[in-house]
Amino acid sequence: MEQVNQQEYVIAVVGAGPRGTSFLERLLAQVQRSSPGQRRPLRVNVFDPAPHGPGKVWHPEQSPLYLMNTPASYPTAAPAGQTQEKLPASSCSLSFMDYCRANALNEDAATYPARAAYGTYLAWLSKEASAHLRGRGVTVDHISAEVTQLSRRSNGYLLTAAGRDYRADAVILALGHLEAEQGSGPSHLAAQAERLGLHYQGPAIPTDVDYERFGAGEKVLVRGMGLNFFDLMIQVTAGRGGRFRHDPEAPPGHRLSYTASGREPQLIAGSRRGTPYRAKTTAPGFVPEGIKLRHLTEEAVQRLVDAHGELDFTEHLWPLIQQDVTTTYAQFGGAGEFDAQSFARPFTERHWSSPEEYQQSMIEWLEHDAATAAAGAGSPEKMAVNALHAARLIIKRLVTERLIRPESRLRDVEGWFEALVEGLTSGPPLQRMEELAALARAGIVEFLGPEPVYGVDSTQRAFIADSAVVQGARYAAEHMIEAMMPPNRITEAISPLVRGLLQQGLAVPAVMEAGGQSHVHKGFEVTEQPHRLLHSDGTSGQIYALGLQLSSAQWGTAIAAEAGGDPQTTARTLDDADAAALAVLQQAGGED
Numbered sequence: 001m002e003q004v005n006q007q008e009y010v011i012a013v014v015g016a017g018p019r020g021t022s023f024l025e026r027l028l029a030q031v032q033r034s035s036p037g038q039r040r041p042l043r044v045n046v047f048d049p050a051p052h053g054p055g056k057v058w059h060p061e062q063s064p065l066y067l068m069n070t071p072a073s074y075p076t077a078a079p080a081g082q083t084q085e086k087l088p089a090s091s092c093s094l095s096f097m098d099y100c101r102a103n104a105l106n107e108d109a110a111t112y113p114a115r116a117a118y119g120t121y122l123a124w125l126s127k128e129a130s131a132h133l134r135g136r137g138v139t140v141d142h143i144s145a146e147v148t149q150l151s152r153r154s155n156g157y158l159l160t161a162a163g164r165d166y167r168a169d170a171v172i173l174a175l176g177h178l179e180a181e182q183g184s185g186p187s188h189l190a191a192q193a194e195r196l197g198l199h200y201q202g203p204a205i206p207t208d209v210d211y212e213r214f215g216a217g218e219k220v221l222v223r224g225m226g227l228n229f230f231d232l233m234i235q236v237t238a239g240r241g242g243r244f245r246h247d248p249e250a251p252p253g254h255r256l257s258y259t260a261s262g263r264e265p266q267l268i269a270g271s272r273r274g275t276p277y278r279a280k281t282t283a284p285g286f287v288p289e290g291i292k293l294r295h296l297t298e299e300a301v302q303r304l305v306d307a308h309g310e311l312d313f314t315e316h317l318w319p320l321i322q323q324d325v326t327t328t329y330a331q332f333g334g335a336g337e338f339d340a341q342s343f344a345r346p347f348t349e350r351h352w353s354s355p356e357e358y359q360q361s362m363i364e365w366l367e368h369d370a371a372t373a374a375a376g377a378g379s380p381e382k383m384a385v386n387a388l389h390a391a392r393l394i395i396k397r398l399v400t401e402r403l404i405r406p407e408s409r410l411r412d413v414e415g416w417f418e419a420l421v422e423g424l425t426s427g428p429p430l431q432r433m434e435e436l437a438a439l440a441r442a443g444i445v446e447f448l449g450p451e452p453v454y455g456v457d458s459t460q461r462a463f464i465a466d467s468a469v470v471q472g473a474r475y476a477a478e479h480m481i482e483a484m485m486p487p488n489r490i491t492e493a494i495s496p497l498v499r500g501l502l503q504q505g506l507a508v509p510a511v512m513e514a515g516g517q518s519h520v521h522k523g524f525e526v527t528e529q530p531h532r533l534l535h536s537d538g539t540s541g542q543i544y545a546l547g548l549q550l551s552s553a554q555w556g557t558a559i560a561a562e563a564g565g566d567p568q569t570t571a572r573t574l575d576d577a578d579a580a581a582l583a584v585l586q587q588a589g590g591e592d
Helices: 018-032 081-085 096-102 115-135 184-196 227-235 298-308 313-331 340-344 355-374 380-400 406-425 430-441 496-504 572-588
Strands: 009-014 042-047 139-143 147-153 156-161 164-168 170-173 199-201 219-223 243-246 256-259 266-270 445-447 453-457 462-466 474-477 479-482 509-514 517-524 532-534 540-545
Touching: 009 018, 009 147, 009 156, 009 164, 009 572, 018 042, 018 115, 018 572, 042 115, 096 115, 115 139, 147 496, 156 170, 156 540, 170 572, 184 199, 184 453, 184 479, 219 474, 227 266, 227 430, 256 430, 298 313, 298 380, 313 380, 313 406, 340 380, 340 406, 355 380, 355 430, 355 445, 380 406, 406 509, 430 445, 540 572
Parallel strands: 009 042, 009 170, 042 139, 170 540, 199 479, 219 266, 219 479, 266 445
Antiparallel strands: 147 156, 156 164, 243 256, 453 462, 462 474, 509 517, 532 540
8 A cells, every 4th residue: 555644635547648648737726726724734646657747649759640630720738829818827727839939939820740759748847737736735746547446435545556565535537448259249249260370450549550561562461541540551651761742833632742661561441431530621620610500500409499398309409500601611612512421422323344343433523522621611611511500519519418319429429420420521631632632643552442241251361351342342351450449438438447436336327318218328326517427326436537438428528628719619628628727726635
């Protein structure tokens, strides 16, 4: 057992990535605004085997080829700009861009920085917040170990990490992505692969994947063309000495050509829609200037709430979103109707007579998407998509405020709208789409076709895949990778900490009642903000949750907050951290 002063109020922070770091900075802000004489002495123990600050995802020593999915002007782990009007700053409240400017780092606000660069900022913020807390008399210890057990005691909680026990009065769970059990489909493929000596890579954080397993010239079947796919793509090409040559005189979509190093594998990629996530527009701003929702307005939503109480997404909200999408499309010069669902699945009801014909269709699609992204506000399609993005922010708030019926949230928001909006608005920067087009033209990347089917052929001793709408498209490979993150579902997490919490009844999965049936949701059942875990007996203690495992209370939990964003929407992660910090500080002062 760790020897501590029993008079101390001990806060255990489990997870030292962006959310745990935001909690430290918010605790500092609360400490700096309070009087030490009003509370017990404070001790903060921060646990994580990964680097403290960046965690595993933002490790500063990862490949510099991995890019963030937002421009440098966007992300922050501390309040900045207008956010400070509602969440007062601490003595180290800097956004990523503030940090870059203060340290003379060459990051342009509009460019997409390396994830390693953002990790350096997070490491600085963690170290700085800890130092400033110590300067205020708070004991802060960083422990490079995984918490494997958490149990309740009469005087608080007991945590076990690396064989040692630690006492705590309050616990902050900032767990981030958790390794998960494989579903029935992937686990079947993995079992067959092991039996036949094939290589199967399940869903994982990119920094956990050994891309060196894919040898030069070897075929790799890829399931998923979201953001993890682009990490794979760049690491096995430019990461192996391949060269992209830039021609500034060429039209968008054709500005890069690729010279192979000879060390690349051949990627054969597929997704249900047949295409990757669409590239983000180069028009500046999280929601570009000129995008204004004229139908899904606050006033319109309030009228609906007054009339119906809880809302049905498809009946009440989607028609307004569609009107805003089509109105924006026309506003920026689009001709005819714009259907977001058809735009997301451009190859529906099409057939191809050969794989070669499909590859050409895909190359043309990639080139066109790159061209529309490069056009910025000159692309009616991309501006219409950004109206959809603006609408998503309102839907996020309505979910948080529980103004959408549970059955509609499950059936509509999470059932189809989430996939639609992710594929259209959460894609990579333009650079990645230009690179993919170049790799497709060079034959390094091929595409399977819509709705691909994957399996294992024991006779060939290979993974196989094909698409019913592409005649003759049947591929075999000795490698297969699921290019996606582990599912964010606590009941599937293999974390001994999470499993122990569920087994002891200190945590329960959220359950939603819909259509007369109970549905187990992905995240923890929690109280209103500050979000404490609800126990199996319906009570709550001093275990707070931040981030991904709040998916029952929020929709689309974010890793980073928007610099200058609204704490109720794009800076919600900071608001949650601030609320938890205030709550534990009040507990340390003896307040209820």
